[in-house]
Amino acid sequence: MTQPAFTADVYQNQYLAAGATTVDAMVTVTATGDGTGAVPAGGAPSAAEVIMIDCSGSMGYPRSRMTEAIKATGVAIDTLRDGVLFAVVAGRSMATQVFPGNGMVAASPETRAAAKQAVGRLTPEGGTAIGSWLSLANRLFAGVDAQVKHAIMLTDGRNQHESHETLMQVLRTCEGKFTCDSRGVGGDWVADELRAVASGLLGTADGLEDPAELPAAFRSMTESAMGKAVADVRLRLWTPASSTIRFVKQVYPQVEDLTARRVDVSPRIGEYPTGSWGAESRDYHVSVQVAQGSVGEELLAARVSLVDGDTVLTQSLVLANWTDDEALSTQINDRVAHYTGQAELASAIQEGLAAREAGDEDTATAKLGRAVQLATESGHEQTAKLLNRVVDVVDAPTGTVRLRRDASNVDAELTNVRSVKTIRVKKS
């Protein structure tokens, strides 16, 4: 696989009215590889994969949940290209290694067959302590040398056999060590926990209503991991003296606030982790507060680069021009407007569902109503459809809704876990 070519395009209204100091820009970063998909030819970065399967007692009810999970793990193992190091972990109140006996082993026809045999003997019994599973994965990854380190974590329940603090502590330990996609199956998983794992470990989170969807989901996550061509890409941001960074967010394909993840490189430069990249495209929202300029002044408000180590993959400039021409300064960039709305949509859903769970129906109705309004305005059909499972929409354009009494736990969790998924600006 050839090294992907990165491009960064900036979308902004660089014209500021006199007195304005906030500069917003959308940066679309696109990596174009050979585009052939899952299994790159020679030259792909070395990779390691840990698959964590929830084997708690509830996985046995219905029986199909465990059997589909076993089948899905087999599909993931088959999707690994030869030579990729891998291991399978069974998650209960503690983590136990299923295959190989210890450490990690290179994928080959023999090790794949042996792994699937071991996975086939898994039985559902015991509890759920996700942090302990991630800790074992972290130890396994630490023992091997690989550029792309990726994990899959499947659970069907609440993280009830360890404290929330323990999980968060483990996540902080694992940050930057490997990436992890989290998935929930059944009706008892908790969206906030899945999103915490995915967010901390730069992966994706989702729920699967039907265990039969598991094999396809596992294949897709593994294919995506095998398609990664650059392991540890960081977004590097230069900002001028006497400016402050309001926030740095990934806004597509899902909302991820990176502001607090900054690592200072120098007083003017900081870096934000973006994980590994295959052939894909992501959008970032950079918002900078600059010192007030006088009309006619032109300022470099930020320089946005994507870097692999110290290699600059691509770079773009964010500018600010102060003008007294209102026709220029009052234009709102449609991408900035769109993603500002998408980010608000995600928080409205999360806040609305939290209020609903806390029994605060007024706040829940207001927030979820606003969410329906934003989803409708931006044409986000998937999210609008999910919202229909938790509210009855009376009038979408005004955001008038009623909470549904018949909404199930999984309706709310699915809506929550997918709240961060955004869509791009539709061509008008």
Place this chain on the structure above:
Amino acid sequence: MPTNPATVRTVDCPRCGAPALSSFRFCEACGAALRDDAPPARRGTDWVSSTAPPEECPACGGTAFSPEGYCEGCGQRGPTGPDRSAYDLGLLAGVSDIGHRHQRNEDAMALGVLPGTALAVVCDGVSSSSRGDAASHAAVDAALPVLRDAVRDGAGAQKAIELSAEAARVAVAAAAGPETGNPPSCTYVAAVVTAGTVTVGWIGDSRAYWLPYGAAPVCLTTDDSLANELIAAGTPPADAYAAPHAGALVRWLGVDADDGPPKVVTIAPETPGRLIVCSDGLSRYRSAPAELAASTPPGAPLPVAHHLTKLALDAGGVDNITVVVVPYPPAQSGTTPQPDARPAEPR
């Protein structure tokens, strides 16, 4: 006894075979050039320009600038040159001024001389492009040395202007860097004035006027504007000038422009006069040749250039103003005039 290197015979003339000394640039017998490695034009002595890269940021005093010209400390765009400059090379003189309304001087000029020959290039950064001054400044600095060396090497004024425009085009593309959205762009007008001819070449709407003493003045250039395109296509001039965007440029230097050669006009004046090469910061106030001639006093080129610049400033100065004045015929002195590389006094 040490040998005087100047007397060491090293070459024979490749054309006629006559013996020559290493210190000779031309064959004593037939006049052929003996060295094709004549030194390239040197800035400051052979030519001068209104451009000067910033040494420190006027906002914060920082000295590091990004390739695009932004201060690495405070992010302010550093100036690409001074707001006002004036140069007098004897055979010609020029003044460039920021005007009253613009924040940056996006005009640039470069002046050069050869024995008995005056050379000028004026470029005007397109203000609707980003960093128009980066284009105009890169353009004049690339164009003038190429123009001078080509004229010196006998290329002929038209060919020299074409080579110079191409050098400017390459420099403007380099100034754009990876920028593709609205890349830096500028106009281009060049003049070569010798004892017998005045040659001008242009791309865009910067102009050259021929103002003879005692004869009708004429604008040698035709703006590459939408209106002139319409007129060329048969639209009555009154309708063409009234068309929306009549003044819009149809040709310019920039990576987003067509790369045709400059249009070139040569005249062989029978009377003395002055060539005025200028940006639209002047021509917008004295567009008709007769108006400009009526406003141009006699005198040495530098005071005339200052006079015309002041006229444009007094008329409003809404744009950057650049005026180069070339008396014709050029003074015939036996030696290359030593250019005064110091900017003349600001107004």
